[in-house]
Amino acid sequence: MSLVNFASREITCKLVYYGPGRSGKTTNLHYIHGRVPEMRRGRLISLATQADRTLFFDFLPLELGQISGFTTRFQLYTVPGQAYYNATRRLVLQGADGVVFVADSQARRFEDNVESLQDLQENLLDHGVDIRELPLVMQYNKQDLPHGLTLTQAELDDALNFRGVPSLPADALHGHGVFETLKQLSGLVLQRLAMAPPEG
């Protein structure tokens, strides 16, 4: 992980939005992109299929300027949710400083959420990272859908959030909970800014 580089006076945080296909990861990034002043954001790079499914990954760089003498950058990534893109997910996950797990709140997607969370844990382990050691925030998206179709935050916490990490309900399409999620994760990541700088 590369957080603070005292030599080059840079802070770079890589945040990855992870979750099952169609859970709303790219929607989160699109909303953020739309709300960030142009001078503070890079181009949102999105490689999608004809059906708007993420083919490789989305990438949104945020330049936050000089903070305490450090050039501060956030790099937001999404992973393709479909099961057969696991190699890509593993690649994107490499070097992540924090992860937002975007769960689909619909009851019918319950199993997809569980499988994706297991997939996240395994892919992190492949990189030698224990999920318990990595800043993680759960976002329960699509809470705007009718109650009959979705699980509540408590139900989703019971099913997915057995580690007790911060969790938030969200409606990424309209922006509800999107920045709250980003703030939660960035707070966790920045708390880990260590005195000892990484190599390089």
Place this chain on the structure above:
Amino acid sequence: MSISSLEGATFESFVEGPSNSAAAVAARSVASQPGGGRQSLLLLGPAGVGKTHLLGAIAATLRTTQPGLEVCQETAASLLDRARGLHGGLAPLHEAGLVLFDELERISEHRDLEGAVLDFLLARAPMGRPVVLASAQSLETLGSAGAELAALLSEGTTVHLAPPDSGTRLAILRLRSAEFKPGLPDDVLAAVARLPITSVRELLAAIQRLVAFQSVSPGPLDPAQARLLVTGRATARTDDDEPPVPAPASRQVELRPLELADDEFGSFLTEVVASVSHQVDRWRAQVGEAILRHGGEGFLTRRLEALLEAEMPARPGEVLDRFELDVMRLRALESTAASLAPELAGSPAFRDPDRIDDAETALALARLRHDPLPAPSPEFSLERFGEGPGNRRALQAVRGVLHQPGARDNPLVVVGASGTGKTHLLHAIGNQLGTGAGPVACLAAATFAGDVRRLLESGGLANWRSRFRHAGAFLLDDLHLLAGRPEAQEEFLVLFAHLLAHGRQVVVAMNAPPSSLKDIDPRLLSRLEAGLVVELPRPDREIRLLVVKQLLAASPAAGDAALADWLANRPADSVRAVQGAVRRVLSAAEAEGIGPSPALAREVLDRIEPATRPASAGGTAAGGAPVPVRTGQGPEKMVTVWPRIGDRLIEELD
């Protein structure tokens, strides 16, 4: 008022105002004359008003003005450590010239802490030794210990510090703002100073946040934005109820992303700025704590102070970690040294983390005093070493070494057969070198190898190495006996390189030139060959005559030139053989009660050991008598081989 309690607190950086001037005066008084007129000073005031800064300023002043005065600077955590026996326990606090104790209010949190405070106060009171304490709570609120403390401190002075007024706050803000480039506009500083902030720490955090925000804003902040950022409200109440100054409309538009509560990115950025500012500057707090802790223990903290002075040092964590490791190393060295020499406990040699080498040298010297290096035998001197044409070159080399030890002919390699005087010469060099550059180590290779083998099995090799590495000169006899002992060769090779690198003289003796030694590491041989190799030949007549005369000098035959000539004319392989012959003659003379004479010598020596003919390979002497061939390295192991069996029979029957 404290500008920063951690960044090298001094009286110069303490901003005085009506709320704290009495405390500042009292603290300056202690710093100028500890104990003068008062035994104790208690600084009372809420958190963040400058108590810790004043304690630090007293310590900093005394470090400069009275460097010999032992000042112990303690916090609740460090005192608790002492109560548990760490850092030398509580005893140093009884004797210290001045004790500064912060966080007195925390004694009610732990019984050990309460006991520790009362312990050092009770111990110091009868001696009239001064203490300065700081507390965020009055003594009455400190439970059962409060009454005891009040009684103990009743003779002293108590001064109160109050939160800063707006004028003092403005002075603090201006001083702090000047440390940043660019700083904040004065109207912003004035607006922040008018906010009812009671803690200097909060004030400093606020200015840090404002500066960080300004750095990511398109232009300088204005007072309204500053109030918004500090209080979360654009129309915050001020101390003097000054109506908030509305920001110009154009500025509101320009900075809209930062100001509006419903701006999500602005809100996100606010939190990121606060987190980064706090986390990035956290190292300063850690370094400051380390300075207070280790400075209080008497360690020099120059390295850390330099770190704080740097605006943006590279890798501060590594510097701090390295410093902590060095302090641990010093503690370990001091502990070992004190076990060898108790007077070294607390020695300044073990208090400077920038001079670990000095501490290691101090320990090595303690080890040497405790367990001296094998010294050269005083029986051997250069004056008693006979000089002749054969060994003149070797002796000239020795004189060169003695003239400039460690400089030119290093190593000096003395080659010679057994009994030619190598050992004598080696010890004589050692005695002549003296201990100017450190103690001289002089030992036999067999002892060296034996030590290495024993210590490899039992441990303690590191200490052994350390002792020899601090030798002023190293002299090793019979190096050829290291053959087939790779571990001893390796140790010698490393030691050899170390000594040469530090300009210490090395002299080795061996029975054959380096190039002809077997089973010796080629790296070692090449280093020896790079030195000055001199040979001690078999003793010529001149040397034999000198040796004979030296031995006869103390006998009844002193001055008997005929006897001396006869003995010196006898061929001999070694000085030792000459010495043996003379001693046999003197012994026989004493046994028979007659004076030593050439006739007696002929009778004694030719009967026991006919004179050898080194150049002869057997055959007959000039008179036709059979001459044996002697083999072996010395007289002690002499084997006589008769070329013809008949000659031996004649000898046996004679």
